Amino acid sequence: xxxxxxxxxxxxxxxxxxxxxxxxxxxxxxxxxxxxxxxxxxxxxxxxxxxxxxxxxxxxxxxxxxxxxxxxxxxxxxxxxxxxxxxxxxxxxxxxxxxxxxxxxxxxxxxxxxxxxxxxxxxxxxxxxxxxxxxxxxxxxxxxxxxxxxxxxxxxxxxxxxxxxxxxxxxxxxxxxxxxxxxxxxxxxxxxxxxxxxxxxxxxxxxxxxxxxxxxxxxxxxxxxxxxxxxxxxxxxxxxxxxxxxxxxxxxxxxxxxxxxxxxxxxxxxxxxxxxxxxxxxxxxxxxxxxx
Amino acid sequence: xxxxxxxxxxxxxxxxxxxxxxxxxxxxxxxxxxxxxxxxxxxxxxxxxxxxxxxxxxxxxxxxxxxxxxxxxxxxxxxxxxxxxxxxxxxxxxxxxxxxxxxxxxxxxxxxxxxxxxxxxxxxxxxxxxxxxxxxxxxxxxxxxxxxxxxxxxxxxxxxxxxxxxxxxxxxxxxxxxxxxxxxxxxxxxxxxxxxxxxxxxxxxxxxxxxxxxxxxxxxxxxxxxxxxxxxxxxxxxxxxxxxxxxxxxxxxxxxxxxxxxxxxxxxxxxxxxxxxxxxxxxxxxxxxxxxxxxxxxxxxxxxxxxxxxxxxxxxxxxxxxxxxxxxxxxxxxxxxxxxxxxxxxxxxxxxxxxxx
Numbered sequence: 001x002x003x004x005x006x007x008x009x010x011x012x013x014x015x016x017x018x019x020x021x022x023x024x025x026x027x028x029x030x031x032x033x034x035x036x037x038x039x040x041x042x043x044x045x046x047x048x049x050x051x052x053x054x055x056x057x058x059x060x061x062x063x064x065x066x067x068x069x070x071x072x073x074x075x076x077x078x079x080x081x082x083x084x085x086x087x088x089x090x091x092x093x094x095x096x097x098x099x100x101x102x103x104x105x106x107x108x109x110x111x112x113x114x115x116x117x118x119x120x121x122x123x124x125x126x127x128x129x130x131x132x133x134x135x136x137x138x139x140x141x142x143x144x145x146x147x148x149x150x151x152x153x154x155x156x157x158x159x160x161x162x163x164x165x166x167x168x169x170x171x172x173x174x175x176x177x178x179x180x181x182x183x184x185x186x187x188x189x190x191x192x193x194x195x196x197x198x199x200x201x202x203x204x205x206x207x208x209x210x211x212x213x214x215x216x217x218x219x220x221x222x223x224x225x226x227x228x229x230x231x232x233x234x235x236x237x238x239x240x241x242x243x244x245x246x247x248x249x250x251x252x253x254x255x256x257x258x259x260x261x262x263x264x265x266x267x268x269x270x271x272x273x274x275x276x277x278x279x280x281x282x283x284x285x286x287x288x289x290x291x292x
Numbered sequence: 293x294x295x296x297x298x299x300x301x302x303x304x305x306x307x308x309x310x311x312x313x314x315x316x317x318x319x320x321x322x323x324x325x326x327x328x329x330x331x332x333x334x335x336x337x338x339x340x341x342x343x344x345x346x347x348x349x350x351x352x353x354x355x356x357x358x359x360x361x362x363x364x365x366x367x368x369x370x371x372x373x374x375x376x377x378x379x380x381x382x383x384x385x386x387x388x389x390x391x392x393x394x395x396x397x398x399x400x401x402x403x404x405x406x407x408x409x410x411x412x413x414x415x416x417x418x419x420x421x422x423x424x425x426x427x428x429x430x431x432x433x434x435x436x437x438x439x440x441x442x443x444x445x446x447x448x449x450x451x452x453x454x455x456x457x458x459x460x461x462x463x464x465x466x467x468x469x470x471x472x473x474x475x476x477x478x479x480x481x482x483x484x485x486x487x488x489x490x491x492x493x494x495x496x497x498x499x500x501x502x503x504x505x506x507x508x509x510x511x512x513x514x515x516x517x518x519x520x521x522x523x524x525x526x527x528x529x530x531x532x533x534x535x536x537x538x539x540x541x542x543x544x545x546x547x548x549x550x551x552x553x554x555x556x557x558x559x560x561x562x563x564x565x566x567x568x569x570x571x572x573x574x575x576x577x578x579x580x581x582x583x584x585x586x587x588x589x590x591x592x593x594x595x596x597x598x599x600x601x602x603x604x605x606x607x608x609x610x611x612x613x614x615x616x617x618x619x620x621x622x623x624x625x626x627x628x629x630x631x632x633x634x635x636x637x638x639x640x641x642x643x644x645x646x647x648x649x
Contacts, residue, residue, distance in 0.1 A: 034418060082617055089624035091418075092357065096577045099570055100616035107609040224425070224566065231422045260453045262475075266433040269426035276419055277411050 005136025006257040007250065012141035012210065014249020015148035019203040020226030021233070021241035022155060023196030029172040029236035030192045033091060036098040037078060038200060039223015040105035045071045045201030046208045046218060047113055050120055060123040068201040075197025076190050084186065102220075109216040117215040120208035144206045151199060152242050159238060168192060172236065225252075228272050234285025243283060248272075303502045306585040310498065314491040321487065329599065337595050338490025339365075339552040342497040344575040344591035345584055346544035349501050351573065352582035353510065354537035355517030356413070357421040360428030361572050364542040365549035366564035367404045368397030370435055372550025373478045373559060377471045378442040380482070390484045393554060394493065394547045401546020402539050404431070409538040413531060428569050435561035436475045443468025477560030478553065485555035493551055494588075497544050502584055504540065513537050514582075578619060 020042060027035045048070040052063035082101050086094045124143040159165035167188045170178040179185050207222055208214050225248060233244025248268060255267040275283065317334060320326050347361045376393035383389045412423045439450040441462040448462040452474050459470045472478045504510050512533045515523040524530055553559050572591075579590025597615070601608035622628050 028418075034421070082621070085621050086624050088626075092351070092577055092581065093620050093624050095357075096574055097617055097620045099574065100613050100620065103609060103613035103616065107613060111606055111610065220566075224429075228422065228426065231419065235418070260437075262437050263433055263453060266430045269430050272426050273411070273423050276415060276423055280415050280419060282419075 001135065002257075006253050008136050008141055010250035010253030011246060012138075012144045012249070013253060014229075014246035015144045016203050016207050016210070016222065016245075017226045017229045017249050018148050018242045018245025019151055019199050019206070020222060021230040021245045022151065022238060023199045023203075024227050024230040025233075025235055025238060025241040026168075026192050027196050028230065030168055031083065031189050033083065033094045034098065034227070035196075036095065036223070036227075037101035037105060038196065039219035039221075039226070040102050040109075041071050041075060041078075041197050041200040041219070042204040042207065042222060043109060043214075043216060043219030044074060044105060045204030046120065046214050047109060047118075048201070049123065049205045050118055050208070050214055053121060053123070064123060064202070064205050067205060068198045071197040071201035071204075072194045075193040075200070079190055079193040084189075106216045106220070113216070115216060117213040120212040120214045122209040122212065123205055124209055140206070140210045144210065147202060147206060148242075148245075151202070152238075155195075155238055164188070164191060225268070228269065231282055232272050232275060234282030237282070237284045237286070240282055240284035247283075299506060302585065303506070306498060306502070306588065307495070309585070310491075310494055310588060314487075314494075318487055318491075333595070333599070334487040335485045335490045335555045336552060337592055338487070338494050339548045339555075340572065340575065340595050341494050341588050341591045342548035342551075343545055343572045344579065344587040345494075345497050345501050346541045346548070347572050348576045348579070348582065348584060348587045349504070349537050349541040349544075351576055352580075352587075353505055353517065354513050354534060356534065356538070357418070358424040358538075358541075359421050359566070359569050359573065360408075360424035360426075360431075361541075361545055362564040362566075362568035363424075363428035363431040364401040364405060364545035365552065365568070366428075366431050366435060366561055368401040368546025368549030369553030369559060369564065370438070370472060370478065370561070371400040371546070372397030373481055373553045374440055374447070374471055376484055376550070376554050377469070377481065378447060386484050387489070390489055390551075390554060393484070394550045397550025397553075398543040398547040401549065402543035404546075405539040405542025406535070409535050409542075413534045413538060425566060425569070428564075428566055432561045432565055435472075435477075438472050439470070439474050440472040441468055441470035475560075477558060479558045481554065481557055481559060483555060483557060485551050490551060493547060497548070498584065498588075500540065500544065504536075505584070509533065509536060574616065578616075 020038065023038050023041075024035065027033065027038070045067045049063045049067040052058045052066050053060065056063075058066070078101055082097050083094060086097060122140060124139050126139050128137060128139055128142075159168060167178070167183045168191070170181065170183055171185055171188050175185050178188075203222075203226075204219070208218070226245065229244035229248040230241045231244070232248060233240030233242070235241075251271055252264050252268050255264040259267060279285070317326070321331050321334065343361065343365060347358065350356055350358045350361075372393040375396035376389055379389055379392060383392065408424070408427050412420060412427075415423060437452045439452055439457060439459060439462060441448045441459065441464045443465045444467070445465070448464060448468075450457055450461050452458075457474075459473055462468075462470060464470065469480075471481075505514075512523070512528045513536070515526075515528060516530050516533055520530060549564070571594075575591040575594050576587050577590075578594060579588070580586030598608055598612055601611050604611055
């Protein structure tokens, strides 16, 4: 029974990681950049939702879409102002810019909302029968896992079945060729950032519902973990991000429960290193041999 | 031959520049012309210059993105602090003890570098980056679990995995002293670092890195960076040279960490987290990849910049972030590059061979 409750908390944490990792992996797959500011977009999403709930007294059903819209706009603006001019530059230049954006968001949030942690009221609360709560299930966990599965299915369908999804796959394969075929590469990349940031907002709200403290650095550690999850599953692969996120969450919860709270992160990262040594492109990553 | 002379001129200019800067600042400090806050920053600046130069060896010269450089600094800092503190009775002379602490720090960081480097250097690009990032986090957590003390029997080390152990579990005898107290970090450290020691560290780092870069080892490392397959086909042992760069960089970072650790009364492992690694990477990238004196200047300027922006109080990190983004956008702007090249040509310098970049 105890094991089951740890498993549930692991899966629900893993689902949040998976949603964030989807954003990382899509951006990486298309723009070939590590968007370190992604974690801070989560935090902004959390704050927007918090403000809508506590200051404007809006219902959750309005606040969450509001946070998603705000993050989408933010993501597209960041991409347009900071990343687009560096399209031809080296990957390190983009990485440093992403770090600059991350600092900017964190410090901006600190100025606006101050560094004192805010107490985030959970947006999902419905009563569960006691037979379920005794298993360690919470309404947050159910909503989180449900949201993750819905997002996963929607995203896979979107990427595989729609025209824009096809354009995205083209851009990730070969930007030059995609452009020749008449695909607007810049618009496709903007779209990717928009989707990734909207997902980040959802993840932010879910994360804060499960762990109800919100501060300007809330996003950075889940951001790093989700990035790890994306790499773990094979960066650039959407099912990989899902799998990596879930596994990471479960490993973390189990390590916390059975080995050591202090060393939970160490175990997560050690597993990552071992997986990468055996499968250098992650669990579901494609191996592309170098041609001479 | 002319090209060789030019690199030598640049190297000597770097040495002389650092020396002149040191002498000027040291005299100002002795004369009491420096503000307290600036005076206290001299040792950290030296440490971070040394960190940036050593990271440049990996990122710029060897072309591998490392996001865990602070992890090596951390290993060096804590092993250096342990050495510096526990040898207090055996070696009373502070400079000698400091030197030993730096060597110990470098040694343990080199071992860590080797352990990480052997498996990790098989990976490429962003995967290597994520593993070094993971390594930095692991080191931070492991040091948080470490409890170390010493008495007349030598060092006592307890590994606090359960989170329940404390200093009493060391079973120190009367007169023994705890050095590292788990998550509290190292406390009651004797400050041994001084500005001249920092200067010597920077000079040693520069001499090691510059000599390595200009030697056949350095040329092999750069050949691997530019084209791994071509380098392999002319008989360069890729793993060996990558490892040389990685381990030397880790060792130098360890020495810098030891000096940094012995500059403060207390030290926690979260000071060497992911953000510190990133900060050092920013110094290197803004200073110029593969450009050693660029790293020296980049680290110095960017370390002081947040202090200079202090008058903007709350806005200073925001401004720092904006400056960072703008500098990256500007230095990668085609028009700006063109303009800079034109200016350089007008001034009669920087004439480049046709077809060169």
